[in-house]
Amino acid sequence: MTAPTLAHSPEHPSVRVGRRGWVALAVLMLPVLLVSVDNTVLNFALPAISESLTPSGTALLWMIDIYPLVLAGLLVSMGSLGDRIGRKKLLLIGSAGFGLVSIGAAFAPTIELLIGARAALGFFGAMLMPSTLSLIRSIFRDRSQRRLAIAVWASGFAAGSALGPIIGGVLLEHLWWGSVFLIAVPVLLPLFFLAPFLVPESRDPAPGRLDLASITLSLVTMLPIVYGIKHMATEGPDLLGCAAIVIGVAAGILFVRRQSRLETPMLDMALFHKPAFSGAVLINLLSVVALVGGLFFVSQHLQLVLGLSPLNAGLILVPGLITMILAGLLVVPVAARVRPSIVVPAALALSAVGYGAIGLLGGAVDAVAIAICFVLLGLGIGAAETVSNDLILANAPVEKAGAASAVSETAYELGAVLGTATLGTILTASYRNAVVLPDGLSAAQQSAASETLGGAVHVAGELPPDAAGALLESARLAFDSGVGISAWLGCGLIVAAATVALVSLRHVR
Known part of the structure; x- marks a missing residue:
């Protein structure tokens, strides 16, 4: 016995789901939890990976960025593919x-x-996230139920982020860094047993033919733009970075023109003519850039500068991540009564205060201050993301839920790339310019210690006590020289997201 197929499920306020629909939502939370746990766990595994594999600073950033880079390039294509072949199947x-x-x-x-391996995870991960959100859109046709379901979906990200440091901290204190990737196995097994019976299949009843040219153009748009931004953030403006961005923009223009001419486009560009849709996507993008970029430098500061274990470092961030979960759920009744142009900017203002506090403290920020600042950050972003994702789905027809969900997810993953590429690169560049290496290091030791703080910690373990102490002090000061700058940039991104909300959502009830 398999679940029924929802070929077309128009929104209607009287069509409310019962217990089966909510159990299906719980099953759909499994891949959401997995992806968010993996993201947070990886941040806390960076020091161990740096010490074990001794990557260059650029390689370390690529290891982080390649997953969301591939995801961002494929999400729209995979979302459209799910609309055609079935979202549950994908x-x-x-x-x-x-x-x-x-x-x-x-x-x-x-x-x-x-x-x-991270690139391959991005390929298969691109099949997961649009499918979960679009299936929610198909299952929950009543607006009030769907808003709550989306709050649960968004809170699943935060819940995974909260569990990630705890699970990862325990694993990293007792096992090697690779153990954090094995979390996927026990999370995904229940999905295979339960999804075929509980989750209804859904697809576009009239999807049209699969347009390979549109898929190619979407890839050629996303990959070069993200690569160009990342390259110029690392190496500075040059011909290669500019050429990559120009190629991506040109392909994007061709993609938009092709979608406008097709009878059944892969992505309905008319959606972006709605300020509520395009504004919500941009709010997601800016918020995630700030959040992921913050996690990148804070996780390293807690472990490598303040000397906390992975588990204790994770526990410092848990209050903020739990606050993000609660904010996403508690904003649901508020959003039903207060305009989003008020709710979203007010929520993001709290996040800006948290980021601004880190910027004021700079390298002097301690564990308690980080915990308080992340509570404010989670409070604002948790509430804003629930409202913005609801607006994205509410402004898209249900038969195109996969493509619309993919746009939302593309904003998430592009934001993750830009978060590490911009804030992470600022930290790397500041570290390289400020670190002072002691005499007597080999060429390999000089290379590792000058690239990343984790590399310096690894090299220090091979040196006499005096030289090791001098290297660690210099490396930690060098790392923290970029914390204040990165925090102020994150604050500016949150303020920009709030401004977008004020302008684009002002006519939305």
């Missing part, structure tokens, strides 16, 4: 591939193979 395929590749990533012997 979800199960993606889950199987994600689980198998995670096992390979856990045992990667070199940074190059780990980067390759």
